[in-house]
Amino acid sequence: QVQLVESGGGVVQPGGSLRLSCVASGFSVTNYAMHWVRQAPGKGLEWVAFIRYDGTLTYHADSVKGRFTIFRDDSKNTLYLQLSSLRGDDTAMYYCAKEDYPANPFDLWGRGTLVTVSP
Amino acid sequence: QSALTQPASVSGSPGQSITISCSGTSSDIGSNNAVSWYQQHPGKAPKLIIYEVTKWPSGVSNRFSGAKSGNTASLTISGLQAEDEADYYCCSHAGIRHWVFGGGTKLTVL
Numbered sequence: 001q002v003q004l005v006e007s008g009g010g011v012v013q014p015g016g017s018l019r020l021s022c023v024a025s026g027f028s029v030t031n032y033a034m035h036w037v038r039q040a041p042g043k044g045l046e047w048v049a050f051i052r053y054d055g056t057l058t059y060h061a062d063s064v065k066g067r068f069t070i071f072r073d074d075s076k077n078t079l080y081l082q083l084s085s086l087r088g089d090d091t092a093m094y095y096c097a098k099e100d101y102p103a104n105p106f107d108l109w110g111r112g113t114l115v116t117v118s119p
Numbered sequence: 120q121s122a123l124t125q126p127a128s129v130s131g132s133p134g135q136s137i138t139i140s141c142s143g144t145s146s147d148i149g150s151n152n153a154v155s156w157y158q159q160h161p162g163k164a165p166k167l168i169i170y171e172v173t174k175w176p177s178g179v180s181n182r183f184s185g186a187k188s189g190n191t192a193s194l195t196i197s198g199l200q201a202e203d204e205a206d207y208y209c210c211s212h213a214g215i216r217h218w219v220f221g222g223g224t225k226l227t228v229l
Contacts, residue, residue, distance in 0.1 A: 035218075037165075044122065045157070045165065045208050047218040059216040095164055103153040104170040105218055106210070111164050 002026030009113030022096030
């Protein structure tokens with residue numbers, strides 16, 4: 001079964017760090033580009049980060065550049081998002097998503113993992 | 120990168136058709152065909168319903184259709200059904216490996 005399952009969310013203080021995981025099943029992350037997308041409570045979707053299928057190229061949204069890092073472990077078929085210097089406006093549901101090809105960037109989504117930044 | 124502009128809400132009666140617009144710029148919607156649409160029911164993950172402006176993923180009803188003209192994309196849902204009540208988001212490629220979403224449109228089926 002082709003699916004994505006995120007984990008690692010929780011409550012963290014401002015300035016803190018967290019690592020989110022996304023385990024892929026039914027396909028290899030080495031064959032597809034992957035993304036992280038987030039959604040603040042009651043708000044819309046925001047693209048966060050991208051990693052190319054070969055793992056050699058990454059891009060991050062300006063809002064998280066220098067604070068968040070996307071990477072993956074091919075042996076575990078798992079995508080990660082390292083979050084640091086967290087702020088209140090980083091509070092959101094974080095989804096990982098698979099890219100079929102560039103014109104079809106988010107063809108499969110996980111259920112998400114919730115990050116709450118609070119004192 | 121600014122978000123794409125969508126109406127906050129639209130409504131329609133069962134059986135009717137509705138159209139949701141998505142306005143961008145020449146740097147995003149106007150510069151490529153990587154426009155996609157997502158449906159999100161409350162408490163659920165988004166689901167792809169249209170990609171590459173007009174294409175349907177496997178398993179998605181052809182009651183959903185997409186179009187684009189200049190810097191504006193649109194999603195039309197025909198033969199509205201109660202299950203179509205959800206939030207809808209447009210998305211466009213917006214530069215080198217950057218993507219931008221619309222603010223979302225809440226569809227109410229009366």
